[in-house]
Amino acid sequence: MNNYESYKFNVVSDVRTVLSQANCQPILFIGSGFSKRYADAPNWDQLLKKLAELCPNVERPYGYYKQTVADLIDIGSVFAEKFQDWAWGDGRSYFPENYFQGKRAANSFIKYAVTKILRNLGEEYEAKLHKDLEREIRLLKSIRPHAVITTNYDTILENIFPNYEVIIGQKILRKPFLSIGEIFKIHGCVTDPDSLVLTREDYNEFNDDKKYLSAKLLTYFAEHPILFIGYSAQDPNIKNVLYDLSRMFRPALELSPNIYVVEWADSIQPDATPPRERVLLVGENTEVRIKSISASDFQWIYEAFGANGALEKVDLKTLRSLMARTVNLIRSDIPTRNINVNYTTLEQAVQSSENFGNLLGVTLLDGPSNINAQFPYTGTMLGQKLGYKDFNGLNQLLNLLKRQTGVDVKEFDNIYHFKLKTGAAEKSFTRKYSDATFLLLQALKNGEAVELPKSVIDAYNDLL
Numbered sequence: 001m002n003n004y005e006s007y008k009f010n011v012v013s014d015v016r017t018v019l020s021q022a023n024c025q026p027i028l029f030i031g032s033g034f035s036k037r038y039a040d041a042p043n044w045d046q047l048l049k050k051l052a053e054l055c056p057n058v059e060r061p062y063g064y065y066k067q068t069v070a071d072l073i074d075i076g077s078v079f080a081e082k083f084q085d086w087a088w089g090d091g092r093s094y095f096p097e098n099y100f101q102g103k104r105a106a107n108s109f110i111k112y113a114v115t116k117i118l119r120n121l122g123e124e125y126e127a128k129l130h131k132d133l134e135r136e137i138r139l140l141k142s143i144r145p146h147a148v149i150t151t152n153y154d155t156i157l158e159n160i161f162p163n164y165e166v167i168i169g170q171k172i173l174r175k176p177f178l179s180i181g182e183i184f185k186i187h188g189c190v191t192d193p194d195s196l197v198l199t200r201e202d203y204n205e206f207n208d209d210k211k212y213l214s215a216k217l218l219t220y221f222a223e224h225p226i227l228f229i230g231y232s233a234q235d236p237n238i239k240n241v242l243y244d245l246s247r248m249f250r251p252a253l254e255l256s257p258n259i260y261v262v263e264w265a266d267s268i269q270p271d272a273t274p275p276r277e278r279v280l281l282v283g284e285n286t287e288v289r290i291k292s293i294s295a296s297d298f299q300w301i302y303e304a305f306g307a308n309g310a311l312e313k314v315d316l317k318t319l320r321s322l323m324a325r326t327v328n329l330i331r332s333d334i335p336t337r338n339i340n341v342n343y344t345t346l347e348q349a350v351q352s353s354e355n356f357g358n359l360l361g362v363t364l365l366d367g368p369s370n371i372n373a374q375f376p377y378t379g380t381m382l383g384q385k386l387g388y389k390d391f392n393g394l395n396q397l398l399n400l401l402k403r404q405t406g407v408d409v410k411e412f413d414n415i416y417h418f419k420l421k422t423g424a425a426e427k428s429f430t431r432k433y434s435d436a437t438f439l440l441l442q443a444l445k446n447g448e449a450v451e452l453p454k455s456v457i458d459a460y461n462d463l464l
Helices: 003-022 032-039 044-054 062-068 072-087 108-118 121-128 131-143 156-160 200-223 236-248 299-305 316-333 343-349 353-359 368-374 379-385 391-405 435-445 454-463
Strands: 027-030 147-150 165-168 182-185 226-229 255-264 277-283 286-295 417-421 429-433
Touching (some): 003 255, 062 072, 072 200, 131 156, 131 299, 147 200, 200 236, 236 277, 286 299, 379 435, 391 435
Parallel strands (some): 027 147, 027 226, 147 182, 165 182
Antiparallel strands (some): 277 286, 417 429
């Protein structure tokens, strides 16, 4: 095992330990590098350059403004004035007519232009993915994060996580509680141009409200593993979040064990051992230590963070409704005596997880229920799901998998296969397969190179 492979093994082991100890799903914090990687979207600097090329009232080349204006955010403010002048002159036809009626902010015109540039990224990103990135996206979905927080404007995440509820801008502050399966677009979204945090004035307003936003997200960052994707460790968005957290939680330079930042590297040599921690200056006399993961290929990272797979069969819409109704019951209905409460029943129910689950109509998974939930497919069912008439096509793929990886997953119980005994006879059993098997074999069927987790390979080798 070379140095970098050893580094990856240690990172994966650490991630799985943290996930196991947290006993909950990760939170993803997504930045502009994510959209750049998967949709060739412009970063902040490139977006400003596109805006300069679009507006004739930006008289000088973009480089002039980078040279004379201290901060990219301030360039946004300068360009906002240029777009307003252009809109009320020769550029009027570029903008909707209602932008010239009633009271609208002066920076509305540049925000509309941004939405025109980015609007179709969400629908078009899949066409720009090559096969390695397609597999990354599949593994990213398998993380099934508790929530996603992003500073991006585009709608790529909505397409990756279609069952998640989107909460834009300051609407998060008006939400009475935080639920599950939500995408928080804290800097706005192209579906609501006026929500974009784009100019210096927007950022000042955002920073004024940030303490309330930080308080809202406090529980998330305290209890869940956090993975930053698409940011550099020096990104001001990361520093702002970590500064708030450092004041609330940890003494100076104490490692935050649940916070990771993925740092992209163009290429990594086999003998390289990247640092696994970063010390960041996040504010005046304030430094924090977080965990760092360096990679050019993110597949192994997403696979590690998807190890829990706890939301495999969860109907997020129903779960959000259940949580919302429960919160309203506790915060409003019971205290205001709007309903009759049988406290004896409640007291008995909360004595155990099983009783409380039954009260809510939830059955805990154990024994056969757990097996059927984790391995929902028979061979015939999985073969049909893969596009074959019966299990013969499935067997061909499993044999191909064995030739490529040296592992026969049907020989033992693992995350892909479980042999369920169905009678007294020795040969009376049914083979059951998981959703992970479907994703693996679908990739194999599409001609992609696949790898098995080290734990599965080691378990198979122990049989030999």
